[in-house]
Amino acid sequence: MAVRELTCIICPKGCALKVELDENGKVLGVTGNTCKRGAEYAEAECTNPMRTVTSTMRCSDGTVIPVKTKTPIPKANIYECMNIINKGVVTLPVHIGDVVIHNVFGSDIVVTENRE
Ligand code: SF4
Numbered sequence: 001m002a003v004r005e006l007t008c009i010i011c012p013k014g015c016a017l018k019v020e021l022d023e024n025g026k027v028l029g030v031t032g033n034t035c036k037r038g039a040e041y042a043e044a045e046c047t048n049p050m051r052t053v054t055s056t057m058r059c060s061d062g063t064v065i066p067v068k069t070k071t072p073i074p075k076a077n078i079y080e081c082m083n084i085i086n087k088g089v090v091t092l093p094v095h096i097g098d099v100v101i102h103n104v105f106g107s108d109i110v111v112t113e114n115r116e
Contacts, residue, residue: 008038049075059090066112073105
């Protein structure tokens with residue numbers, strides 16, 4: 001059995017979590033969490049870690065605009081996600097939340113700024 005220590009990033013309280021794992025990486029238990037969300041985060045982090053990706057994309061007028069994944073994607077796919085974002089061009093105008101690339105590892109890429 002192994003114990004992995006994590007800091008919960010779900011809310012600002014930042015609880016110190018301990019995750020017990022068996023020899024196959026299966027989660028046996030979580031301690032240190034103050035609420036259920038911490039246990040869910042710890043389990044996901046040890047089995048399929050997810051991250052929201054933030055970056056910028058080129059626009060049709062030559063400027064850049066901030067973008068992010070609408071929902072977290074698997075951490076293992078971040079590099080490929082960045083490659084997809086880097087190849088894209090945003091056609092203006094756009095508004096916060098507009099999808100500029102669909103279906104990227106289970107999420108969409110959205111803009112986080114208005115641009116005329
Ligand atoms: S375990 Fe719950 S209370 Fe603690 S940091 Fe995570 S979300 Fe916040």
